[in-house]
Amino acid sequence: xxxxxxxxxxxIVADEIHHGAAKTYDKFLNYFTPKILLGLTATPERMDxxxxxxxxxxxxxxxxxxxxxxxxxxxxxxxxxxxxxPTDLSKVRWSSLGYNNTDLDNLFVNNEQSAKLRFNIIIDNxxxxxxxxxxxxxxxxxxSINHAKYMSDNFNKNNIxxxxxxxxxxxxxxxNAIKDLESGKIKFIFTVDLYNDGIDIPCINIELLLRPTxxxxxxxxxxxxxxxxxxxxxxxxxLDFIGECNKHFNYAEKFxxxxxxxxxDILKNINNGFPILxxxxxxxxxxxxxxxxxxxxxxxxxxxxxxxxxxxxxxxxTHKKLTLYNFITYYKLNIFDIYKKDISFYRLxxxxxxxxxxxxxxxxxxxxxxxxxxxNINSPLFIKYIKSLLNDNNYRQNYLLxxxxxxxxxxxxxxxxxxxxxxxxxxxxxxSKCLNxxxxxxxxxxxxSLEVLPIKNDLNFECxxxxxxxxxxxxxxxxxxxxxxxxxxxxxxxVWYLKKHNHDIxxxxxxxxxxxFGESIAYEDYAINNRLFHWQTQNSVxxxxxxxxxxxNSNGRISLFVRINxxxxxxxxxxxxxxxxxxxxxxxxxxxxxxxxxxxxIPAKYLDKMMKI
Numbered sequence: 001x002x003x004x005x006x007x008x009x010x011x012i013v014a015d016e017i018h019h020g021a022a023k024t025y026d027k028f029l030n031y032f033t034p035k036i037l038l039g040l041t042a043t044p045e046r047m048d049x050x051x052x053x054x055x056x057x058x059x060x061x062x063x064x065x066x067x068x069x070x071x072x073x074x075x076x077x078x079x080x081x082x083x084x085x086p087t088d089l090s091k092v093r094w095s096s097l098g099y100n101n102t103d104l105d106n107l108f109v110n111n112e113q114s115a116k117l118r119f120n121i122i123i124d125n126x127x128x129x130x131x132x133x134x135x136x137x138x139x140x141x142x143x144s145i146n147h148a149k150y151m152s153d154n155f156n157k158n159n160i161x162x163x164x165x166x167x168x169x170x171x172x173x174x175x176n177a178i179k180d181l182e183s184g185k186i187k188f189i190f191t192v193d194l195y196n197d198g199i200d201i202p203c204i205n206i207e208l209l210l211r212p213t214x215x216x217x218x219x220x221x222x223x224x225x226x227x228x229x230x231x232x233x234x235x236x237x238x239l240d241f242i243g244e245c246n247k248h249f250n251y252a253e254k255f256x257x258x259x260x261x262x263x264x265d266i267l268k269n270i271n272n273g274f275p276i277l278x279x280x281x282x283x284x285x286x287x288x289x290x291x292x293x294x295x296x297x298x299x300x301x302x303x304x305x306x307x308x309x310x311x312x313x314x315x316x317x318t319h320k321k322l323t324l325y326n327f328i329t330y331y332k333l334n335i336f337d338i339y340k341k342d343i344s345f346y347r348l349x350x351x352x353x354x355x356x357x358x359x360x361x362x363x364x365x366x367x368x369x370x371x372x373x374x375x376n377i378n379s380p381l382f383i384k385y386i387k388s389l390l391n392d393n394n395y396r397q398n399y400l401l402x403x404x405x406x407x408x409x410x411x412x413x414x415x416x417x418x419x420x421x422x423x424x425x426x427x428x429x430x431x432s433k434c435l436n437x438x439x440x441x442x443x444x445x446x447x448x449s450l451e452v453l454p455i456k457n458d459l460n461f462e463c464x465x466x467x468x469x470x471x472x473x474x475x476x477x478x479x480x481x482x483x484x485x486x487x488x489x490x491x492x493x494x495v496w497y498l499k500k501h502n503h504d505i506x507x508x509x510x511x512x513x514x515x516x517f518g519e520s521i522a523y524e525d526y527a528i529n530n531r532l533f534h535w536q537t538q539n540s541v542x543x544x545x546x547x548x549x550x551x552x553n554s555n556g557r558i559s560l561f562v563r564i565n566x567x568x569x570x571x572x573x574x575x576x577x578x579x580x581x582x583x584x585x586x587x588x589x590x591x592x593x594x595x596x597x598x599x600x601x602i603p604a605k606y607l608d609k610m611m612k613i
Contacts, residue, residue: 006033017041018217020052029055042224043217051329058448066220066227066257070278075227077235077280080258083125084288085243087118089212094246098214104143108210109150118241119154122208125239130206133160137181137203138188141222143211148190151210155188162188169194193218202230209240216253216332235280242289247306251293253332258283267297304343304351311352322354324441325448335445339372340570345441346434357434363418364432366410373408374442376574379454379469383443389426390436390443401464402426403478452603458580460557461501467579467600473507476561476575480505494538497550504554506535507575508562510610524593525562527610530601533560533581536591543589551594552583558596564609576606 009032017039019025029037039056044063053059069075087107093100107114130136142148145166152164163177163186174194180186182203190210204226213219226236245251255266259277269276270290274283285293299306310331311322320326324345328335338345347368349355377383386405388395406414406422409429419425429435454466465471465479477483482498496505508525524536541547551558561575581596602610 001028001031006031008032009034011036011038013038013040015040017052017055018043020055043220059450066223067259067278070227070281073279074229075224076229076233077278078223078227078238078258079129079235079281080238080240080283081125081129082240082242082283082285082289082293083121084286084292085118085241086121087114087243089249090244090246092246094248099143099212099246101144104211105146108143109146115150119151122151122210122239122241123158126206126208129237129239133187134184136187136206137184137201138206138208139201139204139225140188140190140208140210141213142190142192145192147210148192151190152188155190160188161186162190164190165194166192167194199225200228201225202228203233204228204236205230205233206237207239209238212243212245212249213254214249216250216257219254220257242285242292244292245296247296247299249296252297255283255293255297256332267294270294270297304348307338308348308352311348311354322349323444325445328445329449335375336372339375342368344368344371344438346438357437361432363428364435367429367435368438370409370411371438371442372571373472373474374439374446376470376472377446377475378450378452379466379471380447380450381454381464381466382469383447385464386439387443390430390440398464400462400479400481403481403483404464404475405429407474407478407483408472452605454577455600457577458599459501459559460503461498465577467577468603469577470574471561471577472574473572476505476577501557502554503557503559504551506558506560508535508560509564509566509573510562511565527602527607528595529611530604530607531598532584533562533578533596533598533602533610534593535560535596536593539591541590541592543592548586548592552586554583558583560596560598562606562610564606578602 012032012034014020014025014029014037017025018041020029020039037055039052041052044052044060051058064072064074066075070077089099089104089107092103092107108118109115127133140148140151142151142164145164145168148164148166152162155162163180165174165177177186177189178201181189181201188208207222207226209222213222223236223238226238252266255270258281259266259269259274270285270293277283311327314320314322314327314330318326318330320330324335324338327333328338338348342365346355346357350357382401382404385395385398385401389402389405402422406425410417410425414421414425417425419428429439452468454469457463457465457467463479463481465476471479474483477496480496480498482496494507496507497503498505510525524534527533537548537551558581560578560581562578563573563575565573567573578598579600581598584595584597586592586594
């Protein structure tokens with residue numbers, strides 16, 4: 001930096017960019033102004049909570065997380081076993097750095113009774129889950145140097161050749177230890193944070209997680225040591241010893257990384273035995289260990305007081321401004337954990353004593369219950385319009401977008417909600433201090449969280465719906481201008497023919513649930529690839545019928561709105577607008593199967609879920 005100007009380099013690649021917020025990286029990244037800055041990392045989450053995305057326009061350009069990497073056979077599968085640990089950690093001292101290591105040493109090493117009990121369980125389970133000790137190339141992650149030494153000494157006493165390594169170990173000893181592990185001379189290396197990253201030992205086929213690791217970064221780094229592909233290695237065995245934990249410990253993040261789901265889905269996955277995992281992977285939890293995990297996740301995701309405490313300490317802990325976006329992203333929460341029942345961000349801030357909002361009308365209370373309808377919006381056009389409505393007295397009014405906002409926040413027609421018209425209702429929202437604040441916070445969160453950018457549609461009539469946009473039924477019908485105001489509810493048909501525009505709207509659900517869809521309407525709808533989509537008509541449509549002829553001769557006047565599931569987060573799922581499609585072929589009668597070719601490719605984010613594999 002002393003020798004060249006800030007714009008000297010056109011293209012800079014920074015590896016291990018999760019170190020980006022450290023002083024040495026930060027100084028470098030803030031000095032140079034390349035045309036392209038590419039940051040690469042296997043673990044974008046930093047342990048100190050700092051956000052490296054600030055260097056990259058607050059977004060990740062492309063990512064492949066652990067489940068996808070396994071599915072693409074870039075890493076070996078894992079067989080993860082959650083084993084009941086009798087050690088009670090709920091009383092161990094806790095700080096922002098996690099468990100107190102001195103207290104852990106007392107339980108894992110110094111207290112002969114608890115240490116011996118725990119060690120025996122580790123040994124018993126090691127032999128339970130391995131076929132042949134001679135084929136083991138193992139790594140054990142410990143909480144301290146004393147713990148690593150204790151484990152190594154006791155494994156050697158049990159005729160399992162082992163060694164312990166720390167950051168203070170001589171370089172030659174470290175190098176020889178890896179060679180001895182590869183050759184089979186030793187079976188285990190026990191370590192403390194030495195092999196979290198920056199080392200490649202492909203032979204590792206079993207890992208012992210012997211320390212309670214609250215950091216998602218460390219957990220993924222440790223897991224990654226054993227996922228490297230190697231000859232004669234089909235999978236990695238992971239033995240995780242799970243005891244009663246501190247209420248601040250976070251199991252949701254750990255299992256979320258393994259199954260690539262948000263915390264609200266993790267409880268469902270655990271209760272159903274993890275039905276959706278990467279290819280050839282498995283997670284098996286002992287009953288008591290599972291109970292510890294479920295209690296922890298429920299306490300951290302559903303406890304209003306925990307969230308209020310996090311809000312009260314947020315700025316002091318993170319040195320960030322307390323906003324909805326910063327709060328959600330820092331703690332890696334699911335936004336649906338904030339907006340449920342009568343909870344909203346402004347109400348939580350009021351309860352926390354950070355801000356004070358007074359609700360002046362029952363209408364405000366009613367709107368709070370509808371805020372969840374906003375949370376899936378990914379249309380920049382729609383988000384910016386809501387922001388302009390809230391903050392700009394001279395905003396350019398759009399009749400259809402006004403209706404979309406209104407029917408997002410209200411169920412009934414204006415006169416039944418206490419307003420003369422839609423404009424009066426939106427003006428009420430704008431002037432309400434609490435609702436104006438809330439909607440601004442939600443819009444900022446949605447805008448900074450965009451992953452798939454929608455594009456303008458090519459429809460032959462005015463419509464603000466964007467291709468790849470995500471919309472509730474009410475929003476899409478309002479945007480199409482066909483909302484039925486007789487009862488202010490969206491039409492529930494799977495097909496809606498807009499006769500005025502000679503345009504058919506298809507509402508498609510990929511995964512039908514028996515509890516809602518009977519056999520008579522269990523259609524076969526799925527993506528064939530990123531351009532072709534198979535759709536099945538209603539059972540009443542026959543070969544040669546006027547309806548089928550209209551579909552076949554539509555000349556692209558067909559729009560597909562697709563959702564993966566009928567319900568998520570305890571509410572109806574919104575639809576993804578895939579745009580218009582052209583007829584390719586059809587077969588059968590009552591129902592007819594039709595193959596459509598989309599004008600725009602299905603984004604990779606949704607494709608796997610829309611294909612029936």
